[in-house]
Amino acid sequence: MQDDPFSDFLNLISARSVLSGGLVAGGPWAIAIPPPDKIKFWGVVRGNCWLLIEGEAAPIHLEEGDVFLLSAPRAVVMASDLAAPLVDLDDVLKYRVGAVAHHGTGDDCFVIGGNVELNAEYGQLLTGALPPFIHVHAGSRRAQTLCWLMDQLIQEREDDPPGAYVASTQLAHLMFIQILRAHFETTKPLTAGWLRAVTDRRLSPALRLMHNDPGRSWRLEELARAAAMSRATFALYFKTVAGIAPMSYLTEWRMRLAEQAIRENSVHIGDIGRSLGYTSESAFSNAFKRVTGRPPMRFKNAAG
Template sequence: MDPLYDVLSLVGATGHVSASMAAGGSWAVEFEAPVGIKFNAVRRGRCWLRVDGCAEALPLVEGDCYLLTRARSYTLFSDPAAVPVPAGPVFLAATGGVARVGAGDDFAAIGGAFHFGERARTLLLDALPPVVHVPGAAAEAATLHWAIDQVDAELRQQRLAAGLVAEHLALVMLIQMLRHHLAADARTTTGWLAGLGDPVVAVALREMHQRPAHPWTVAELARAASVSRSTLAARFRTVVGRAPLEYLTDWRVELAADRLRRTDDTLARIAQLVGYGSESALSVAFKRTTGHTPRAYRRHRP
C-alpha cells in the first residue's frame, strides 16, 4: 500500500471550495485562523501572504497555490502600507460568489479548506511546515487549476452529486500539493512523511503499510530496502525520528483505533487484523501509545 494513501484514508480528508476574491489598487485583507487547513490559488495578478508566526511574507503570482497547515491568522495584501480590513464582512458582502476589496479588478483568487478527522494533526499536519507553496510553474500547478475550474463549474451549475464531485476533486488538489512539497521541499518535512522522500526509508514504509500484520524484523525490512540492518535502523531513526519497529507499533495502534471508531469488531479480531497474537498484546501496546485501553477508547469514540 501507499503510506500517503493510507494516512489520507485514515484521517478522512474532505474539502470544499469557497467564494472567490477580486481586488485592485492598494488593499489588504486579514483572515482569522482557519478551521481545518486553508488553500488558495491565485488566478490573476499578484499579492503577498503574511502568516502569523512566520518571519517573512511570501510573494504570490498568477498560477501560485498555497496550503496553510496551522490554525494561524494570515493576511493577503498588495501594499505593505495598506490598512488590513477584516475578511468576514468582505466575504459576507460577496455578490455572485465573488468578494471584492480595494479599487479595481487586477487580482483574483479562489480558495477553500480541507477538513480532517481527529488524528490528522498527529498523523499528517504536524509533519508539514506552516505554509506549503506550489509555484505556478510547478508541474502539479496545472492539475490544481484544472481541478479548481472543475469544482467551480460543478458548484455554479449545481449538477447532480456536485458536492461529492467537489470533495473528490479537492482531495486531488491536496494530494498534488503534498506531492509537490515532498519532491521540491522535503527538508521542511518531518516524521514518516519525510521518509517518503528517502529512497531507503520509503521502501521500509511501503512494506510495513502493505502488510502491517506481518511479523516484521529490522533485518527483513533491510533486505527489502537492499541495505544492511544497521544502515536501515540508523537512517530510519534519523529521517523519521523513530526506530522502524516503533513506527510499526504506532501504525498498528492507529489501524486498531480506526477499527474501534468505525466498527463493532471484537478486540480479538482487531488484534489479529493489525498484527497482534492476542487481545492482551494489543491492549498493552494500545495503552502505552494512546494512554487508554481499547475498551475505554471505544466507549468514548468520536
C-alpha cells in the first residue's frame, strides 16, 4: 500500500502518541489539570464526568464511550461534581498504582488518557488548523472503533504480554488518528492550508504523485488529469483548499523534505537538491532560501 498524503503529513510533523495512564474515581470529585504542553486526549471507559475548559463558558459532559481531544494549552477541570473540592492532578498522581490513579470513593468513573508529541518545527501545521478541543460522542460513526481501541489498550495494560508497550503506543496512535478522522467527517471545511489539502479526497491522487516523486518536473496538466479535473478547475480548486497554487505546494513539500534530510546530516546539500529536481546546488539553495528564509548551510549549522 502506498503512503497517502495524510500519512506523509503525520510523518512530517513526527506525530507520536503515548498512553499516559488511567484514572478511576468515585463519589463527588474534581481534579485540576494544568495546561498541557502536548496534545491530550481522554476516553471514558466507564461512567461519566464533566470537563470545564479554560476559556469556555459551559462545561462539557462526557459519557461512557465518549472521547475528547485537547489541542490547545488550556487548563481543565475534570469532575463528577464541579462543586466538589478541587484537587491538583499532581496530588492525585502521588497515589498512582502502576499506570492507574485512584481518587475519591468507589470506581464509578474510569478514564484513560494519552499524549501526542509533535515535531517542534512543524507541529503548528496541525495544531494551528484544529479547534481547541474535539468531542467525539459515543453514538458517532467512529465510536465503535474507538471503544474497541480503548478495550485493547486496557487489555494490554492488564495482561502485560510481551511487546505491551509497543502495542499500547500503536493503539494510542490509532486512537489519535480515529479522533482526527471523526473531526474531519463531522466538521465544516477546515481553513485553507496543509491539513485541509492532505485530507481532501479530490486532491489526494495529485498529492500522491507529488509526494511519491517530488523530484519530477510535474506539469499542471498531469496533476489535473490525476484528479479528474480540467487544468483551470484543478488550479482554482487546489488554491481554494491548500491556500497556495499546486506548484507552490510542490516547492514547499520539497523544502520540507530537504530540511529533514539536512537535519539527518548524512547527505551532501547538492545531492539533496538533485534528488528534489534541481539541476544545480545554486538553484536549490535559492529555492530553499526563498521558502525557508535562510540558505541551506545556515539552516544546517543552526540544526547542529
